[in-house]
Amino acid sequence: MARTRFLKDTGLTARMTLVMFLIGAIFVGFIAILIALSGNNGGLALVIGVVGLGVVWFQWYKSDTLAMKAMRAREVSPEEAPELHGVIDRLCALADMPKPRVAISYTDLPNAFATGRSPSRAVVCVTTGLLDRLSAEEVEAVLAHELSHVAHRDVLVMTMASSAGIVAAMATRGAQYGAIFGGNRRSDNNGAPAWLIILVVSMVTYAISFVLTRLLSRYRELCADRSGAFLTGKPSALASALTKITGEIARIPNRDLRASQSMNAFFIAPAISGASFNTLTSTHPSLEQRLEQLAKIAAELGRPMDGGFPTQPGLGL
Numbered sequence: 001m002a003r004t005r006f007l008k009d010t011g012l013t014a015r016m017t018l019v020m021f022l023i024g025a026i027f028v029g030f031i032a033i034l035i036a037l038s039g040n041n042g043g044l045a046l047v048i049g050v051v052g053l054g055v056v057w058f059q060w061y062k063s064d065t066l067a068m069k070a071m072r073a074r075e076v077s078p079e080e081a082p083e084l085h086g087v088i089d090r091l092c093a094l095a096d097m098p099k100p101r102v103a104i105s106y107t108d109l110p111n112a113f114a115t116g117r118s119p120s121r122a123v124v125c126v127t128t129g130l131l132d133r134l135s136a137e138e139v140e141a142v143l144a145h146e147l148s149h150v151a152h153r154d155v156l157v158m159t160m161a162s163s164a165g166i167v168a169a170m171a172t173r174g175a176q177y178g179a180i181f182g183g184n185r186r187s188d189n190n191g192a193p194a195w196l197i198i199l200v201v202s203m204v205t206y207a208i209s210f211v212l213t214r215l216l217s218r219y220r221e222l223c224a225d226r227s228g229a230f231l232t233g234k235p236s237a238l239a240s241a242l243t244k245i246t247g248e249i250a251r252i253p254n255r256d257l258r259a260s261q262s263m264n265a266f267f268i269a270p271a272i273s274g275a276s277f278n279t280l281t282s283t284h285p286s287l288e289q290r291l292e293q294l295a296k297i298a299a300e301l302g303r304p305m306d307g308g309f310p311t312q313p314g315l316g317l
Helices: 010-061 063-070 082-095 128-133 136-151 154-161 163-176 194-232 235-249 254-263 287-301
Strands: 073-075 101-105 112-115 123-127
Touching: 010 063, 010 154, 010 163, 010 194, 063 073, 063 112, 063 123, 063 254, 082 101, 082 136, 082 194, 101 128, 112 136, 112 154, 123 128, 123 136, 128 136, 128 235, 136 154, 136 194, 136 235, 154 163, 154 194, 163 194, 194 235, 194 287, 235 287
Parallel strands: 101 123
Antiparallel strands: 073 101, 112 123
16 A cells, blocks of 8 residues: 555455455466366466466556546546646645546546556546535545545555456356367366366356455445545545435436446446345445444544535536
């Protein structure tokens, strides 16, 4: 993590570290099994691993460009969005961190995200739908959450965590064409074809990696909520923002939500309507869990969760 004034959370950090260790162990074990079962084609297994890591590297290296294109966002200057830049300037000064690039996505979907391979290449993006619906303090709370992701290098963390799943998915596809792993060659004299065993192992590896990555993502969001709330000292503003965003997303047409769902892992709230997020497949913790954590932070700070801030949009463009 970069040295900033974002409050550390040793409990969440320990859980995230454990999940990352498990994902790494699964990745190493999977490659070892792949090589063993591939026999004379063990070199091909290594190629699949290297290519998979190459895909992971590309996604990390170009994460800002890919995310901006996916949301049709564009970078804005201080002259174009002075209020938005002003809020980010204040938060970066509070957090003692470099200022990221600032972008706006011109869509009615109320959301925000941060991405980039490093703090120096980071970009924080908000949608016009979010700016039109939230108050100035709510927007500040959302931006503090996103800047926490930048400070904690969460794009790097989540990209690394996805590596086992990506390689397993590639091996699964290859195993479906049994010839890649030796056609009908059997793993032993009486065993099943090697490609079938690899297919099963790949699918199990992908499933475990998928669940662990989702678990890590939920920890990451809770950590960003906590860090952002302590930075601003206004957990009630973030609670109000999350409640509004989740409620407004439910009103967005499903067709528009589907167009943005590839960005769910980056969003402050997933673009899903009418679904429970408290599941193994969710990238985010449930709204109830997030509000409960923010209520505890408010109690720690001695501040009530009953509002006390403007409800009208303050940074609409």
